[in-house]
Amino acid sequence: MLTLNHEMVQEACAYIRGKTSRSPEIGLILGSGLGILADSIEDAVTIRYEDIPHFPKSTVEGHAGELMIGSACGVDVVLMKGRFHMYEGYGPELTAFPVRVMKELGVNKLLVTNAAGGINTSFNPGDLMLISDHLNLTGRNPLIGPNDAAFGPRFPDMSEAYSRRLRGIAKGIAEEKNIPLQEGVYAGLLGPNYETPAEIVMLRTMGADAVGMSTVSEVIVARHAGIEVLGISCISNMAAGILDQPLCHDEVMETTEQVREKFLGLVLSVIPQM
Numbered sequence: 322m323l324t325l326n327h328e329m330v331q332e333a334c335a336y337i338r339g340k341t342s343r344s345p346e347i348g349l350i351l352g353s354g355l356g357i358l359a360d361s362i363e364d365a366v367t368i369r370y371e372d373i374p375h376f377p378k379s380t381v382e383g384h385a386g387e388l389m390i391g392s393a394c395g396v397d398v399v400l401m402k403g404r405f406h407m408y409e410g411y412g413p414e415l416t417a418f419p420v421r422v423m424k425e426l427g428v429n430k431l432l433v434t435n436a437a438g439g440i441n442t443s444f445n446p447g448d449l450m451l452i453s454d455h456l457n458l459t460g461r462n463p464l465i466g467p468n469d470a471a472f473g474p475r476f477p478d479m480s481e482a483y484s485r486r487l488r489g490i491a492k493g494i495a496e497e498k499n500i501p502l503q504e505g506v507y508a509g510l511l512g513p514n515y516e517t518p519a520e521i522v523m524l525r526t527m528g529a530d531a532v533g534m535s536t537v538s539e540v541i542v543a544r545h546a547g548i549e550v551l552g553i554s555c556i557s558n559m560a561a562g563i564l565d566q567p568l569c570h571d572e573v574m575e576t577t578e579q580v581r582e583k584f585l586g587l588v589l590s591v592i593p594q595m
């Protein structure tokens with residue numbers, strides 16, 4: 322297992338600092354098909370992941386693989402266009418490495434977004450879901466190994482993984498702007514296959530409202546580092562077995578494309594209030 326140390330984080334951070342004088346306090350991670358937000362970043366410095374020391378490379382279609390530092394609605398942000406998934410072969414500590422780097426850059430609030438399958442049958446493809454909590458069902462954990470106290474505590478609290486304060490802000494804005502917003506529990510699985518119908522029944526029984534293959538390791542590391550988290554899922558499809566049709570990545574990308582205006586409207590209003 323690769324152990325990520327503080328020096329590696331500092332080297333990545335030093336490289337990024339050499340490209341920009343901004344000190345972002347808000348980090349944004351964009352999921353499949355949700356990269357549109359990147360177009361709203363002003364005066365952006367764009368850095369390819371492959372150029373940043375110790376950064377893994379993104380390999381999935383629909384995930385760009387660039388870090389952007391700039392201004393969104395007047396607020397300095399660092400944005401990940403595309404993320405790292407464990408199904409690509411990366412260990413959980415590597416998928417969450419950029420969150421460590423964000424923390425080192427000064428980030429104390431993180432907005433994570435993803436595309437997810439809807440498990441709750443009252444949801445529809447195209448819905449946005451505020452993540453109230455998650456189930457880490459990956460069987461992996463980015464904090465395994467020696468704990469570096471400079472990063473955070475050995476046994477971090479997860480009782481408010483997704484900030485109540487930030488959820489309140491997002492709900493208020495959604496109401497104000499008339500953007501329908503569901504709320505629910507995100508189940509994070511390893512992937513890369515979509516679930517079986519039996520697995521979806523199991524996940525529903527466990528209390529999950531949506532399912533995806535990302536986010537949980539990033540949020541665990543963010544909470545370990547004391548970063549406040551807001552999570553928004555785009556329900557890109559109904560999960561396996563709910564509708565009589567197979568699941569495919571094209572559908573995921575098409576749906577996220579269709580909700581881009583709604584997604585942008587919400588997120589761009591939330592950022593300045595975070």
Ligand code: HPA
Pocket residue numbers: 436437438439515516532533534557558559560561568573
């Ligand atoms: N399952 C898992 N991950 C996903 C799905 C799904 O149905 N849709 C988008 N990401």
